[in-house]
Amino acid sequence: MHSTRPTHSSHLYMADKTVCLVGLLVAVLLCWFPPMAYAQITDPQEVAALLAVRTYLNDPYKNLNWTKKHDPCASNWTGVICYLDTTDGYMHVKELRLLRLNLSGTLAPELGQLPHMKILDFLWNHISGSIPKEIGNITALEFLLLSGNQISGSLPDELGYLPNLNKFQLDLNMISGPIPKSFANLPKVQHFHMNNNRFSGQIPPELSTLPLLKHFLLDNNNLSGYLPPQLSQMRSLTILQLDNNNFFGSVIPDSYSQMPKLLKLSLRNCSLQGRIPDLSGIQGLLYLDLSMNQLSGEITSNRLSENITTIVLSNNKLNGSIPSNYSGLPHLQKLYLDHNLLSGYVPSTIWENITFTPDTKVDINFEDNLLSDISGILDIPPNVTLKLNGNPVCTNAIQRNISLLCLPDNGNEVTPDNLNKPVSTCPPQSCPIWNYFEYVPTLPNTCFCAAPFGVGLRLRSPSISNFLPYRAQFDQFITSNVYVKPNVHLNLYQLYVDSIEWEPGPRLRMFLLFFPEYTNNSNTFNASVIQAIADTFARFTIPGSDIFGPYDLLNFTAQGPYSNVLLPSLSNHGLSKGAVAGIILGSISCAIVIVMSLLLFFQKIRQRSQAKVVKDQSRSLAVPKVSMKMDGVKPFSFAELQMATSGFKITTQIGQGGYGKVYKGTLADGVVVAIKRAQQGSLQGDKEFYTEIEMLSRLHHRNLVSLVGYCDEKDEQMLVYEFMPNGSLHDLLSAKYTGPLNFATRLHVALGAARGILYLHTEADPPIIHRDIKANNILLDSKWTAKVSDFGISRLAPVSDAKGVATAHVSTNVKGTPGYVDPEYFLTHKLTEKSDVYSLGIVFLELLTGMQPISHGKNIVREVNTACQSGMMFSIIDRSMGVYPSDSVKKFMALALRCSLDETNDRPSMLEVVRELENISSMVPEYDHTVLDMSSSGTSVASAPSSSVYDRRSTYLTIDLPGTDLVSGVIPTMRPR
Structure with missing residues (x-):
């Protein structure tokens, strides 16, 4: 035994x-x-609240690391910023900073269970639903920051009882209903930023009791009723901006002239009537816009503030003469009195008290009035734009020598704020630009190479119309209020305003670059300085400015050495040493x-781990690892796809690449699909695989291949696409099809592909750079509609980059197919949307010539350029195209060459490409719009009607090659007789 x-x-x-x-x-x-x-962890009640908040949110890009396994404050949950309360020994959430994380879903009622929270920040996400009334329980709340989402419903009355609330920032949502009267109970509120919503009803007069309100921004809503005279009792009010509402029949109350601190009064397009009140009592008024109303009577001649920059009274019914005191405004930038009934003289002295500098611009518009003469000698300085079209004074414009002033407006408003960027004389190869380093522009005589930290801002209601004269003042204002450590602020040279752009409002979008201190002998910031700069803007600690007004924080651009700096850290979020x-x-x-x-x-442990691995490897493959629910995308089991392809038989294989093989399959419901099956050794990680699926599930366009579903089981990753019966463009151009492919069909394919890529660049949310545009990845459905496919190496476009210009890029390792890769991207590793433009240009050249991008050591771009420069363009046109309209082919060739230029900035945008292709398509004769017919019995092209006769003749050719002189030659072409 x-x-x-x-x-x-x-x-x-x-x-x-x-x-x-x-x-x-x-x-x-x-x-x-x-x-x-x-001795401290997060208050358990707050942990439970955060976990509940997480269940209401969708996080497609896995930006939130909130899990039950870790404590929120002790383990740096994304966006959770805490402080230690020594009275109870717990850490408490004082800030949720979830700025621009591509979050969707709704706001959880459990947010009201975070009683110590001071800042609730969901700026620039995709949050929908309504604002929970439970947020009214957060008595410590100071900032409610929800701009740029899709929040709807009405505002709960409970928000009007927050004793410490300072800032309501709810703009750019879909919030409807009235403004609650309970908001009159907010003793500390200073900012109502609720523009661009759907608020309706009357502005509650009760709000006049708010003692500290500075900014009342409710423009672009559906407000109605009358303008409450009681608003003049807001003794701290500096900005009253109510443009684009409908106060039909209301007048501007005379009491508004009694607002002692008012800097900006903007009531554009509000259906207002009556007279303009006497505003001379507003001593500090800088900006006045009462345009697009039904105001009548004379413009008051009482003196306005001598610091005023902008007066816009256009599109009213004002009469009388232009006030003489408009000639005593030394800071005037814009004076618009057009489309009224003003009569008398055009004053020739309006600019006499202005001190002109190279940055000074004055825009004056008196168009469409009854002005009959000019007072004095009209000596217009070069920095002044004056428009008089539509006045009687222009009847003898030639004799008066004012012809240029009487030209009709072309509809383009003057935008003088074009930044003059300094020209660097530093050697480019000495600065590692591939890691986001650059020479500090504000040190022109010193080649100091450093990595900047970017901040995207938008001045939401500036009191100026031209930024350039105030640029130095802005630099001083920002740097003196950004502290990198106690009592130490930034130096002037550490800030560079990289770009600005006026947006509707008007609002001024800008991108700021902050550079390390030159004297520190370091070309990067340390983490504490980056965090200090970010906290300054995210917590709105910069004080208000009369000139620049309040600002929106749009984003941070922390690239290169700062990529992981902005994660919440224990050392700088309120914990004691x-x-x-x-x-x-x-x-x-x-x-x-x-x-x-x-x-x-x-x-x-090792023995058990080995045993577990063996056990896991022997598990059945019948159950998917993860179950995701996304509209229109179905999870398939391995068994389903195995059955659809008859066990992945070789006869069902329709393609192969480095990732694996593509099979044609028929699902159980009879739908024919293409199944891309990754081969062993090329499997992606779960995060990357699901990120690709989630991205593809959001892309819906007739020129993009649709994702049907996916399979992710042990050792198997497959994507299931709609089946494209006519294969790829590469197949179409290869010897696989021997019949002719006419020009109209090629143009149809090119336009479809371009529209698909344009959707990726401009309408996908967020935008996407494909990175592998080539003939193999442009597929054709049964109607020969081109559809872009294969997003395996696609990258999100840099939406976090607030510049919003074409040169914004993503730094990444070079990937793509030889011959299609953008040469500048290859050299600098800077991927931009123009990289896709280059690749598509190569596809266009293939369509025109039938050549491959690289063949026997010959590059298609070089070969085409050589032929065009020698006047032999038509000698390289694909002979299988048959007859074609030469003018259209020339335009298409010129576009293809522009797309494939070496310099990124010289290439057109994808929008320009689509528009040019549409223009070329409209030129193709009706009889040439034939569709390729490739039936099983053979390949043929529908012939043109017999009435169209082509004649071969010699025609003088001129083609404008980008970057070269005009090239000419005698070339045989095909033209209709």
């Missing part, structure tokens, strides 16, 4: 096991219980105990 008594070895094993279990238990106690480790030290000591204790335990039990 076998003895049941334990052996010596089994005693040792059990002893080791006991020691290990005890050690692990001690480690757990040290790591997770406050008295034994660092003692708490940090406790956490460190606790962590060390955890590490020591765990290491000792693991050393004792390592062998057993």
Whole structure:
């Protein structure tokens, strides 16, 4: 009989096991219980609230690391910023900073269970639903920042009882209903930023009791009723902006002239009537816009503030003369009185008190009035634009020598704020631009190469119309208010305004670059400085400015060495040094105990791990690893796709690439699909695989191949697409099809592909750079509609880059297909949307010539350029095209060559490409719009009607090659007689 008594070895094993279990238990106690480790964790009620908030959110790009396994404050949950409360020993959430994380879903009522939170920031996401009334329970809340989402419904009354609320930032949503009267109970509110919503009804007069309100921005809503005279009782109000509402029949109350601190009054397009009140009592008024109303009577001649920059009274019924005191405004930038009934003289002295500098611009518009003469000698400085068209004074424009002033407006408003960027004389190869370093522009005589930190801002209601004269003042204003450590602010040269753009409102979008200090002998910021700059803007600690007004924080651009800096860290989010030290000591204790335990039990763990691997490998492949629910995208099991392809038979294979093979399959419901199956060794990680699926599930366009579903099981990753019966453009241009492919069909394919890529660049949310445009990835459906496919190496376009210009790029390793890769991207690793334009240009050249991008050492771009420069363009046109309209072919060739230029900035945008192709398509004669017919019985092209006769003749050819002189020659072409 076998003895049941334990052996010596089994005693040792059990002893080791006991020691290990005890050690692990001690480690757990040290790591997770406050008295034994660092004495503080997040308040359990707040942890539960955050986990509930997480369940209401969709996070397609896996930006949130919120899991039950880790403590929110101790383990840096994304966007969760905490502080230590010494009275109860817990850490509490003081800020949720979830700016621009591509989050969707709704706001959870459990947000109201974070009573210590001061800032709730969901700016620039895709949040929908309504604002929970429970947010009204957060008595500590100071900033409610929800701009740029899709929030709807009405505002709950409960928000009007937040005792510490300072800023309502709810603009650019779809919030409807009235403004609650309860908002009159907000004792500390200073900012109502609620423009661009759907608010309706009357502005509550009760709001006049708000003692500290500075900014009242409710433009672009559906407000109605009358303008409450009581608003003049807001003694702190500096901006009243109510443009584009419908106060039909209302007048501008005379009491508005009694607002002592008002800087900006903007009531454009509000259906207002009556007279303009006497505004001379507003001593500091800088900006006045009452345009597009039904205001009548004379413009008051009472003196306005001498600091005023903008007066816009266009499109009213004002009469009388132009006030003489408009000639005494030294800071005037814009004076628009057009489309009224003004009569009398055009004053020739309006600009006499203005001190002109190279940046000074004055825009004056008196068009469409009854002005009959000019007072004095009209000596217009070069910095002044004056428009008089539509006045009687222009009847003898030639004799008066004012012809240029009387030209009709071309509809383009003057935009003088074009930044003059300094020209660097520093050697480019000395600065590692591939890692986002650049020479500091504000040190023109010093080649200091450093990595900037970018901040996207938008001045939401500036009191100026031209930024350039105030640029130095803006630099001083920003740098003097951004502190990198206590009592230490930035130097002037550390800020560079990289780009600006006026947007409707008007609002001024800008991108700021902050550079490290030159004297520190370091070309990067340390993490604490980056965090300090970010906190300054995210917490709106920069004080208000009369000139620049309030701002929106659009984004941070932390690239290169700063890529991982902005994660919340314990050291700079409110913990004391003692708490940090406790956490460190606790962590060390955890590490020591765990290491000792693991050393004792390592062998057993390894054996069990090996056994588990064997067990996992033997599991059935019938159940998917993850179940995702996305509209229109179905998870398939391996068995389903195996059945659809008859076991992945070789006869069902229709393609192959580096990733694996493509099979034609028929699903159980009879739908024919294409199944891309990754081969062993090329499987993606779960995150990358699901990110690609999620991205493809959001792309819906007739010129993009649709994703039907996916399969992700043990050792298998497959994507299921709609089946494209006519294969790829590469197949169409190859010897596989021997019949002719006419010009109209090629143009049809080119336009379809371009429209698909344009959708990726401009309408996908967020925008996408394909990165592998080529003939193989342009597929053709049964009607020969081109559809772009294969997003395996696509990258999100840099939407976080607030520049919003074509040169914005993503720094990445070079990927793509030789012959199609953008040469500038290849050299600099800077991927832009123009990289796709280059690749598509190569496809266009293939369509025109039938040549491959690279063949026998010959490059298609070089070959085509050589032929065109020698006047032999038509000699390289694909002979299988048959007859074609030469003018259209020339335009298509010129576009293809522009797309394939080496310099990124010289290439057209995808929008320009689509428009040019549409223009070329409209030129193709009706009889040439034939469709290729490739039936199973053979290949043919529908012939043109017999009435169209082509004649070969010699025609003088001129083609404008980008970057070259005009090239000419005698070339045989095909033209209709």
